[in-house]
Amino acid sequence: MLRASVSSPRFAAMWLASFALIASPWAAADETCNSPYIGNLIKGQEDYVYVWTLGIKGLGDGSDKLVTIDANPASKTYGKVVHKASVGRRGEAHHMGLTDDRRFLWAGGLDDSRIYVFDIAKDPAKPRLVKTIADLPAKTGYVGPHTFYALPGRVLVQGLSNSKDGGGVTGMALYNNQGKLIATYPMPTEGGGDGYGYDIAINPQKNVLLTSSFAGKKNYMMNLGKLVKDAEAMKHFGNTMVLWDLKAMKPTKIFSVPGAPLEIRWSLNQGDNWAVTASALTSKLWLIKQDASGEWQAQSVADIGDASKIPLPVDISIRADGKGLWVNTFMDGKTHYFDLSNPEKPVQTFEKVTGKQVNMISQSWDGERVYVASSLLANWDKTGADNEQFVRAFKWDGKELAPAFEVDFLKEKLGRAHHMKLGSKALKTAFEDGSERSPLAAQ
Amino acid sequence: MKFVLVVVLLAGLGAGSPGVVKGDELGFVPPAPGSYALQHILRAPEGEVLDMSSQPRRLSRFTTGKITLLSLIYTSCSDGSGCPLASHLLRQLRQRADADEKLRARLRFVTFSFDPDNDTPEAMRAYAQGFLSDGKGPPWHFLTTRSRRELVPVLRGFGQDVWVSANGSDEKAGRLPHLLKAFLIDRNGWIREIYTTSFFQPQMVLNDMTTLLLEEVRGGG
Numbered sequence: 322m323l324r325a326s327v328s329s330p331r332f333a334a335m336w337l338a339s340f341a342l343i344a345s346p347w348a349a350a351d352e353t354c355n356s357p358y359i360g361n362l363i364k365g366q367e368d369y370v371y372v373w374t375l376g377i378k379g380l381g382d383g384s385d386k387l388v389t390i391d392a393n394p395a396s397k398t399y400g401k402v403v404h405k406a407s408v409g410r411r412g413e414a415h416h417m418g419l420t421d422d423r424r425f426l427w428a429g430g431l432d433d434s435r436i437y438v439f440d441i442a443k444d445p446a447k448p449r450l451v452k453t454i455a456d457l458p459a460k461t462g463y464v465g466p467h468t469f470y471a472l473p474g475r476v477l478v479q480g481l482s483n484s485k486d487g488g489g490v491t492g493m494a495l496y497n498n499q500g501k502l503i504a505t506y507p508m509p510t511e512g513g514g515d516g517y518g519y520d521i522a523i524n525p526q527k528n529v530l531l532t533s534s535f536a537g538k539k540n541y542m543m544n545l546g547k548l549v550k551d552a553e554a555m556k557h558f559g560n561t562m563v564l565w566d567l568k569a570m571k572p573t574k575i576f577s578v579p580g581a582p583l584e585i586r587w588s589l590n591q592g593d594n595w596a597v598t599a600s601a602l603t604s605k606l607w608l609i610k611q612d613a614s615g616e617w618q619a620q621s622v623a624d625i626g627d628a629s630k631i632p633l634p635v636d637i638s639i640r641a642d643g644k645g646l647w648v649n650t651f652m653d654g655k656t657h658y659f660d661l662s663n664p665e666k667p668v669q670t671f672e673k674v675t676g677k678q679v680n681m682i683s684q685s686w687d688g689e690r691v692y693v694a695s696s697l698l699a700n701w702d703k704t705g706a707d708n709e710q711f712v713r714a715f716k717w718d719g720k721e722l723a724p725a726f727e728v729d730f731l732k733e734k735l736g737r738a739h740h741m742k743l744g745s746k747a748l749k750t751a752f753e754d755g756s757e758r759s760p761l762a763a764q
Numbered sequence: 765m766k767f768v769l770v771v772v773l774l775a776g777l778g779a780g781s782p783g784v785v786k787g788d789e790l791g792f793v794p795p796a797p798g799s800y801a802l803q804h805i806l807r808a809p810e811g812e813v814l815d816m817s818s819q820p821r822r823l824s825r826f827t828t829g830k831i832t833l834l835s836l837i838y839t840s841c842s843d844g845s846g847c848p849l850a851s852h853l854l855r856q857l858r859q860r861a862d863a864d865e866k867l868r869a870r871l872r873f874v875t876f877s878f879d880p881d882n883d884t885p886e887a888m889r890a891y892a893q894g895f896l897s898d899g900k901g902p903p904w905h906f907l908t909t910r911s912r913r914e915l916v917p918v919l920r921g922f923g924q925d926v927w928v929s930a931n932g933s934d935e936k937a938g939r940l941p942h943l944l945k946a947f948l949i950d951r952n953g954w955i956r957e958i959y960t961t962s963f964f965q966p967q968m969v970l971n972d973m974t975t976l977l978l979e980e981v982r983g984g985g
Contacts, residue, residue, distance in 0.1 A: 358963065473960045474945075499806060501806070526791060527791065569795040571795075
């Protein structure tokens with residue numbers, strides 16, 4: 322099944338009637354962490370893991386590339402790389418995001434600020450680069466396209482920095498799905514705002530958009546060892562989150578969230594009114610939630626590991642039912658699981674070292690499969706023997722992460738494994754095969 | 765003159781008007797109509813379509829000159845969160861717009877099929893009967909195409925996805941799984957908002973329609 326739907330006419334009629342009264346359905350989100358506007362959910366077994374990979378000079382073709390890994394245990398090539406789509410240069414490949422129709426995957430480079438658009442619908446196993454947007458800095462003044470967040474027919478892109486001084490003051494750029502720039506939205510610099518950006522997460526049910534804040538290009542392109550010794554540079558990290566009126570795209574409240582709040586995840590449960598984030602430098606989980614009067618508040622609700630050791634929490638992944646949260650900490654290579662049954666009091670119930678360095682984490686809709694990738698930033702990754710580069714797949718039974726497969730990105734001459742998205746053979750576009758036969762007639 | 769019209773329109777947004785925001789309906793208080801901008805997302809595509817009388821028409825005839833809410837469906841769709849929901853919402857919006865003289869005169873609704881094999885003009889006429897029986901509200905057109913050759917460029921132009929499941933027919937998702945989409949188009953043929961399931965809130969659509977109406981009066985758009 323491609324998405325949530327109503328199976329019986331009787332139930333459908335009841336549902337329509339209730340819709341007329343409620344009129345604000347909360348559509349199920351993508352595989353737990355993506356925009357709720359993405360329509361085609363992979364609720365069963367995924368076929369592919371797409372990995373946006375940083376090229377390493379002298380390794381393979383040395384270029385950034387989108388790597389396809391076969392993730393279906395029933396396949397003969399399970400756990401193997403089945404395709405590589407190189408972009409022919411290195412630009413600090415980082416994050417990517419699906420368009421609302423799941424036909425295209427947008428992927429960005431934090432160094433060269435290029436945005437690559439891959440077609441993943443025509444042949445889901447073999448993404449094809451169909452468009453490159455190279456003028457983000459020239460047209461907007463923003464650099465470092467980080468988050469790509471689907472809106473209906475559009476993609477909202479969060480910048481990390483600016484072309485003027487390479488600092489953290491930045492904004493969001495809105496493109497239509499065809500790649501045309503529509504509008505820009507500067508991050509607020511007044512009323513407590515620091516102007517920084519990082520992640521985007523929307524709750525349509527509440528007409529709110531949340532943004533977080535990280536650092537400018539001068540910091541994220543600096544060697545990590547050098548950076549942490551640079552007292553002045555260390556002052557330039559984001560310390561805020563911003564609540565926006567989604568329809569108006571205007572900031573309505575600025576929260577003080579010290580220590581670079583990164584990925585934001587809304588609970589996907591119908592009626593829930595809260596989101597979580599992890600602050601990288603202060604190693605805390607934060608809850609953004611409406612209080613009894615309906616006012617939005619941000620509060621620190623849990624420590625992640627030993628904050629004094631700066632474990633550096635990075636990516637987080639929320640369960641589809643909102644009851645649990647995975648958190649990776651880069652420095653100690655640990656994958657943590659928090660019970661979120663009470664989001665105001667998360668409790669860590671599991672942790673495991675899953676690599677010498679771990680950054681991104683993604684899970685299947687049913688939560689039974691968990692994927693971990695190694696790379697943070699080219700100049701922040703560890704060196705020598707600690708510079709493992711991999712995607713590791715695990716099975717999760719609620720008690721233990723059991724290894725399923727691993728792809729060694731250095732051995733395969735691929736590069737640094739960063740952001741992951743899931744793909745499915747079933748998500749193949751109709752009307753694309755060139756024949757005159759109707760897809761309905763075929764059925 | 766424009767100022768007078770703005771005043772009249774704003775006055776029309778008082779209690780009892782369909783433009784009035786009801787926070788308890790939405791679960792939040794949306795911004796007031798006219799207080800925000802709807803972006804020019806992309807131009808509505810051109811193409812050749814068939815109306816319910818089997819007459820060939822240019823699609824732009826139905827996407828310019830008025831504020832248009834257009835949804836793409838196929839009549840045999842059984843997905844309760846897809847086509848039936850879209851048509852239900854268009855009917856609800858048409859009824860609510862009918863209560864507002866200013867909106868009624870400036871709106872149209874369009875239901876457009878992406879199943880030309882089965883949704884002939886006759887089939888669209890039969891489908892329309894269930895929605896036009898009360899005879900009230902802004903005009904509502906039910907369109908199809910002669911063949912896939914005419915359909916595909918229009919679908920691509922709107923960015924409407926239609927999928928084929930690898931497993932063939934999916935009873936729950938319908939025979940042609942797709943993401944519910946409706947398009948709000950200004951009188952100049954620009955798509956200004958796109959509604960999907962999680963974004964298709966009647967009050968928000970009415971607010972957006974009123975925002976476009978106010979923009980017209982103010983000379984924008």
